[in-house]
Amino acid sequence: MLVDVSSLNYWAILAGGILYMIYGGIYYTVLVGKKNQNTGPLKYVVAGIVAFISSIFIGVLVQATGSTSWLSGVAVGSIVGFLISIVYLKNTLFGLVSAKNCAIAIGDHLIIFTLLGALHGFFI
Template identity: 55%
Template sequence: MGIDWTQMNVWAILAGGALYMFYGAIYYSILLKNKGEFAANESKGPGKYAASAAIAFISSLLIGILVVSAGAETWISGAAAGFIVGLIITLVYLKNSLFGLLSRRALFIAAGDHLIIFTLLGAVHGIWS
């Protein structure tokens, strides 16, 4: 199974990366008004914002590859592919929380974030495929 790079849409990758950053800024500013328990673990300096932007575009690219490889041609099939990725990530977070590596609050915040954004990224790529 190869990747048909001609099917990749640069605009979808860019739009997905921008959507990820916009969504993340809103999602986390609402849910983390009071960082409380998370403040001690936060990275210092502006590098975290550059890394977050890079991760947004890399995530969009990878979801785009998955959507194209899966042959998803509608926003619904793209969203389904993205939801599956979000669900896998959520299951990993759930397992980590069972062993005390993640608080219950952190689990719900991270799980909600990934379920929503990867579903949205899949939909974006499905629209443009």
């Protein structure tokens, strides 16, 4: 299960990173609002880095699993989103995350990783 990094679609990685940032900006603005957001430019820099790293990882996973279409990419992205959601549930059970924040984060990760999987599957 080796991944040929040279065969990754760099346009899809770029599009995925941009998609993640646009989606995250809309999602968190609608659900959290401006009053509860941290201020400062560092959060945007880190969010952008996370967006592109996430797009790279999903691109690698879609390729490594042998996905051949956007639908199989959806499956890969959904699995990743589901696994991240399980971690949030566990953290909520132990009081590390509030139930409201858990629901917001789970919704975010389920949707964005499914979208990233679809995008990378489409461009495979």
